[in-house]
Amino acid sequence: MAAALLVVLGFTLLGIESGSGAGSNIQTSIHDDGSKTRLTCTLNSSDTAILGHRWMKGDRVVQEDSQPDLTTEYEVDPEERSGQYFCTFLSEPAGRTASLTVNGPPKIEAVTKSELGIQGERVVLACESQSFPPVTEWAWYKIQDSGDQLLNNKSQNKFVVSSETRTELHIQELDLKADPGQYACYGTNSEGKDRAIITLRLRSRLAALWPFLGVVTEVVVLVTIILACEKCRKTDEALGEEDTGSAPPKSSGHRMNDKDKRNAN
Missing domain, CATH: 2.60.40.10 (Immunoglobulins)
Structure with missing residues (x-):
């Protein structure tokens, strides 16, 4: 692809049309029909088979086919009308390329x-x-x-x-x-x-720091909740241990009240 671009640029700088074979050259035309612009390239003769055509705008391929015709056309996009176009007749061992220039106001x-x-x-x-x-x-x-x-x-x-x-x-x-x-x-x-x-x-x-500060705040709140829950759990465990240690032992024998003692005496 890079080699092809260099060839195309070479044709542009020289301002000539390229060809292979005796008497081979390309005729170009630009036809405006209302808002449409049609570009045409015609190869007068070819001693090798035409394998297709390629249209480029600058270094970008805008149309390609595999037709064997000696004429190829391209309808310019009205939104990108002005620019330098290249038509290439694909063949072996080398293709033939011509350039067409479409002038127009800039599109920024x-x-x-x-x-x-x-x-x-x-x-x-x-x-x-x-x-x-x-x-x-x-x-x-x-x-x-x-x-x-x-x-x-x-x-x-x-x-x-x-x-x-x-x-x-x-x-x-x-x-x-x-x-x-x-x-x-x-x-x-x-x-x-x-x-x-x-x-x-x-x-x-x-x-720019707000998202980071938001994440930090969420982490701090989460850690605080976890620590508070852990503290409450430990407090509950401590209270449970104190209640168990201070409870009086239960007696299995009969407890005599004061009245029973007096009657016994």
């Missing part, structure tokens, strides 16, 4: 739509885009009722790290009052712009 996606941070620590909010042409400008804002606040490397406890396909907002020493809220990442290319929103929630540093 948040890596996580909600993030939970802890007071005093750090958090990273991230957005990505696989659109083509690549994003040329990223921007971060904090959404506020009084107006969105632009964030950059000069902002307090915040800095931004960006590339063509990803941007990150690093927030250090999180403040429980100032930092929670909604953050928007904007991406712009020559075809337009898009944004994604991430919600940042914070909890106090002590809140």
Whole structure:
């Protein structure tokens, strides 16, 4: 798979179509029909059997079949329209590959739509885009009722790290009052712009200890109950022993009262 990706990238950098056999080449076309976009690759000839076709977007396989046709088509997902696509005619000993580029505005996606941070620590909010042409400008804002606040490397406890396909907002020493809220990442290319929103929630540093403290409290209560029960049991045993030792011995003989003694005299 790694070797195949290197071959595909090589074709992209050279900007040519590959083929094997005399006069072998691929014709490509992009056809828009309303909201649908259809990509077509046609191999003019082949002196080896076609074993199937593979379509890739970037380094991801999006369609594959085992048909022997000299033409293959792929209908682009409207939600992921823009990007660089590759069609490959599978054959032995080597396949034939051509590239097609579909331009469009960026589609920005948040890596996580909600993030939970802890007071005093750090958090990273991230957005990505696989659109083509690549994003040329990223921007971060904090959404506020009084107006969105632009964030950059000069902002307090915040800095931004960006590339063509990803941007990150690093927030250090999180403040429980100032930092929670909604953050928007904007991406712009020559075809337009898009944004994604991430919600940042914070909890106090002590809140992270609450589950542990709850467990400790339960253990202390349980130990206290066990000790109390053990003390009560020992007390009952001691009282039982005292009652047994102080009881007067029972006499089996006849006890004479004072009246009997007088009559006897």
